[in-house]
Amino acid sequence: MNGACIILDVFRRHEVDTIFSYIGGSVLPIFDELQRSAPDIRLVRLLHEQAVTHAADGYARATGKTGVVLVTSGPGATNTVTGIATAYMDSVPLVVITGQVPTFKIGTDAFQETDIIGITLPITKLNLQVRKPEDLEKSLHRAFTLARSGRPGPVLVDIPLDIQSAEVCFRPVQSAPAESRWTELEPDIATWKQALAMLTDSHRPLVLSGGGVTTAGAEEKVNAFLDRSGIPAVTTLMGQGIRPQREGLLIGPIGMHGTLAGNFALQRADLVLALGTRFSDRILGHTGSFASRARIIHVDIDPAELGKNRRVDLAVSGRIDRVMDWLLREWPSGCDFSHWREELQAFRDAHPGKPVESGFLKARTVLEAASRLFPEDTIVVADVGQNQMWVSQCVRLSRPRSFLTSGGMGTMGYALPAAIGARLGQPGRPVLVIAGDGGLQMNIQELATVSARGLDLKILLLDNGMLGMVRQWQQLLFQGRYVQVEMEGNPDFCRVARAFGIPAFRLSNRRKVEEAMRHFAAAPGSMLLHARIDPLENVLPMVPPGKPLDQMITEMEGGTK
Amino acid sequence: MTHSANQETNIVTVRMAEDPGALARLASTVLRRGYFIESLSAGREQGNNLLRITMKIQGDRSRPFHLIAQQLLKVIDTVEVCIQEERDGTLRELVLARVAWENTTKDELLELVERYGGRIVAVESSEMVVEVSGTAARIDGFLTDLPAQALKETARTGTVSMFRGVPGSEVWIKQ
Numbered sequence: 001m002n003g004a005c006i007i008l009d010v011f012r013r014h015e016v017d018t019i020f021s022y023i024g025g026s027v028l029p030i031f032d033e034l035q036r037s038a039p040d041i042r043l044v045r046l047l048h049e050q051a052v053t054h055a056a057d058g059y060a061r062a063t064g065k066t067g068v069v070l071v072t073s074g075p076g077a078t079n080t081v082t083g084i085a086t087a088y089m090d091s092v093p094l095v096v097i098t099g100q101v102p103t104f105k106i107g108t109d110a111f112q113e114t115d116i117i118g119i120t121l122p123i124t125k126l127n128l129q130v131r132k133p134e135d136l137e138k139s140l141h142r143a144f145t146l147a148r149s150g151r152p153g154p155v156l157v158d159i160p161l162d163i164q165s166a167e168v169c170f171r172p173v174q175s176a177p178a179e180s181r182w183t184e185l186e187p188d189i190a191t192w193k194q195a196l197a198m199l200t201d202s203h204r205p206l207v208l209s210g211g212g213v214t215t216a217g218a219e220e221k222v223n224a225f226l227d228r229s230g231i232p233a234v235t236t237l238m239g240q241g242i243r244p245q246r247e248g249l250l251i252g253p254i255g256m257h258g259t260l261a262g263n264f265a266l267q268r269a270d271l272v273l274a275l276g277t278r279f280s281d282r283i284l285g286h287t288g289s290f291a292s293r294a295r296i297i298h299v300d301i302d303p304a305e306l307g308k309n310r311r312v313d314l315a316v317s318g319r320i321d322r323v324m325d326w327l328l329r330e331w332p333s334g335c336d337f338s339h340w341r342e343e344l345q346a347f348r349d350a351h352p353g354k355p356v357e358s359g360f361l362k363a364r365t366v367l368e369a370a371s372r373l374f375p376e377d378t379i380v381v382a383d384v385g386q387n388q389m390w391v392s393q394c395v396r397l398s399r400p401r402s403f404l405t406s407g408g409m410g411t412m413g414y415a416l417p418a419a420i421g422a423r424l425g426q427p428g429r430p431v432l433v434i435a436g437d438g439g440l441q442m443n444i445q446e447l448a449t450v451s452a453r454g455l456d457l458k459i460l461l462l463d464n465g466m467l468g469m470v471r472q473w474q475q476l477l478f479q480g481r482y483v484q485v486e487m488e489g490n491p492d493f494c495r496v497a498r499a500f501g502i503p504a505f506r507l508s509n510r511r512k513v514e515e516a517m518r519h520f521a522a523a524p525g526s527m528l529l530h531a532r533i534d535p536l537e538n539v540l541p542m543v544p545p546g547k548p549l550d551q552m553i554t555e556m557e558g559g560t561k
Numbered sequence: 562m563t564h565s566a567n568q569e570t571n572i573v574t575v576r577m578a579e580d581p582g583a584l585a586r587l588a589s590t591v592l593r594r595g596y597f598i599e600s601l602s603a604g605r606e607q608g609n610n611l612l613r614i615t616m617k618i619q620g621d622r623s624r625p626f627h628l629i630a631q632q633l634l635k636v637i638d639t640v641e642v643c644i645q646e647e648r649d650g651t652l653r654e655l656v657l658a659r660v661a662w663e664n665t666t667k668d669e670l671l672e673l674v675e676r677y678g679g680r681i682v683a684v685e686s687s688e689m690v691v692e693v694s695g696t697a698a699r700i701d702g703f704l705t706d707l708p709a710q711a712l713k714e715t716a717r718t719g720t721v722s723m724f725r726g727v728p729g730s731e732v733w734i735k736q
Contacts, residue, residue, distance in 0.1 A: 117582065118585075121585065121586060121589045122589055122590075122593045125635070125637075126637045127582075128582065146637070302631075302635075303631045303634075304628055304631035304632050304634075304635060306631075307625050307628065308624070308625075308628055
């Protein structure tokens with residue numbers, strides 16, 4: 001039995017059904033074996049290894065399974081780096097397998113040799129190079145186990161060519177060896193009791209839901225806890241999958257481009273129960289004044305996050321779903337937070353959203369229509385920049401695994417390939433890509449993959465002819481001295497899409513939005529909607545960098561071109 | 562690297578499984594989390610196949626220093642981590658110094674080596690190699706006291722640390 005057979009055996013044991021790949025010289029034995037003896041495993045080739053990795057990431061986020069990447073050595077391996085870093089920042093489980101030159105050539109600067117272990121050291125949970133055929137099985141099991149356990153993340157296994165074809169006597173282990181670390185933490189009931197007491201003693205408690213809620217699959221439990229306790233909730237960008245049933249409990253996202261009401265709630269709260277968030281700088285604003293009236297209980301599976309970016313009053317290291325179960329069971333009757341909910345409602349009534357101005361077609365108008373007209377179970381995959389923040393502000397995302405975006409890394413070009421992975425993983429759910437003209441062009445070649453696989457993917461292009469978020473910062477912080485933000489070389493996107501075999505149409509008239517969106521949402525198969533929007537529209541409200549969350553600006557001066 | 566008021570230095574001892582990548586993973590984690598390694602020494606422990614790594618790590622006071630232990634525990638090979646303040650441990654390092662000598666300076670050098678509890682481990686016609694161990698401050702003292710023109714080369718090991726056996730002073734954090 002050769003090394004490639006062992007690799008397949010491990011794939012089967014971990015129930016791998018889809019591999020995102022790009023073939024090359026250093027992985028030929030694996031592909032040969034896949035072709036010959038694994039017709040049940042779907043091989044998905046994209047057109048660039050960065051896109052391959054994002055697709056596996058999108059597949060993992062949409063399904064909760066581990067995304068598997070298989071690429072060749074050298075440039076194949078280095079092209080995955082942005083994808084791996086993106087997954088690492090958002091705690092997405094990936095197993096990335098890279099080919100490597102044969103062991104006897106390692107260190108000789110052989111053709112397509114690169115030290116991918118050294119390169120990916122800081123952006124993987126673990127990376128390892130298999131140096132002996134007898135280590136292959138153990139290394140791969142370790143990778144699959146570790147990618148999912150504890151706080152998930154990417155693991156890379158570098159497999160030299162001769163290991164793939166080495167003949168070895170193979171006796172598969174009976175079960176995947178358990179990794180001794182990341183074992184289940186004992187429930188820390190004493191700490192949980194403290195948390196419960198702090199919650200019931202508070203007057204203005206608030207739940208802050210982070211991406212870890214989705215990672216833990218704990219949305220329903222969080223919803224149940226909110227409904228039971230009557231505690232209102234705000235979310236981070238990544239934590240928007242919750243949807244309590246009781247009216248008025250979900251206040252909205254917080255942070256730099258959160259909502260006025262969300263940030264108000266946070267700054268007024270006297271207790272914050274933070275679930276699976278790492279208090280990123282985009283959430284904190286000015287660290288010292290973040291939730292300055294509140295004591296903070298922080299629940300996270302990764303003890304290294306507790307107190308990392310923000311001092312907390314009670315650190316709970318453990319699984320969110322377990323903590324929620326316990327709190328739900330122990331929650332006493334008689335806690336009444338109706339005054340607090342009324343205060344929040346009064347704030348919202350006094351600060352209705354600004355009506356969208358007339359004139360140019362606005363992104364908000366387009367996205368509000370999309371939110372209304374796409375089915376509720378749509379998976380929205382947003383790129384990075386203004387489009388991403390507008391989606392967060394305007395699109396209903398309160399379903400588990402409904403919103404995929406590169407939150408921590410902010411990777412432009414993420415959306416299209418990630419949506420390909422999401423659609424392959426969740427063929428029963430509509431998938432909507434929302435991207436700007438900058439980000440779309442970073443992986444626009446993947447329109448060919450959409451077309452080749454006949455994927456039903458709706459691509460909403462918000463084209464302002466600008467790198468809009470950077471332009472907005474230049475307007476705000478550099479007195480409108482715009483540099484390098486105008487996308488003067490943009491192609492005719494509809495013709496580009498059609499050249500790839502994807503129907504496309506343009507929208508620039510704000511009176512036609514409803515009609516266009518209906519057509520777009522109902523059309524069978526893939527389609528690109530090219531929305532020509534106001535080049536100077538800003539994402540508002542906004543907390544200027546480093547300012548307290550309650551100093552949001554709602555208007556900006558001087559947006560002239 | 563000089564110390565500023567907002568920096569603190571502590572001794573971090575890590576016991577980890579032997580693996581070719583272990584040391585690289587460990588050092589990379591310290592650096593990318595914004596800490597600075599002042600010294601590092603590594604060697605096998607007796608009878609258990611574990612590597613023991615002692616680092617003097619400098620960190621910024623604006624963040625809780627102890628979190629580096631949690632980050633190091635995420636390195637796959639790490640078994641346990643211990644953080645001590647410098648004053649709490651028995652700290653030692655070793656230096657080898659290559660020193661030029663002449664008949665006129667020999668007695669003075671021998672006296673200095675003796676004063677620092679060192680010993681001469683090799684002697685050639687015009688140079689000798691001296692070994693001194695002790696705290697970092699002691700070694701600094703020895704090297705300063707040597708006549709500058711006589712000191713040709715030094716090799717220091719970095720600090721190793723051992724607890725004094727005081728109950729409760731030794732807190733290992735495990736995964």
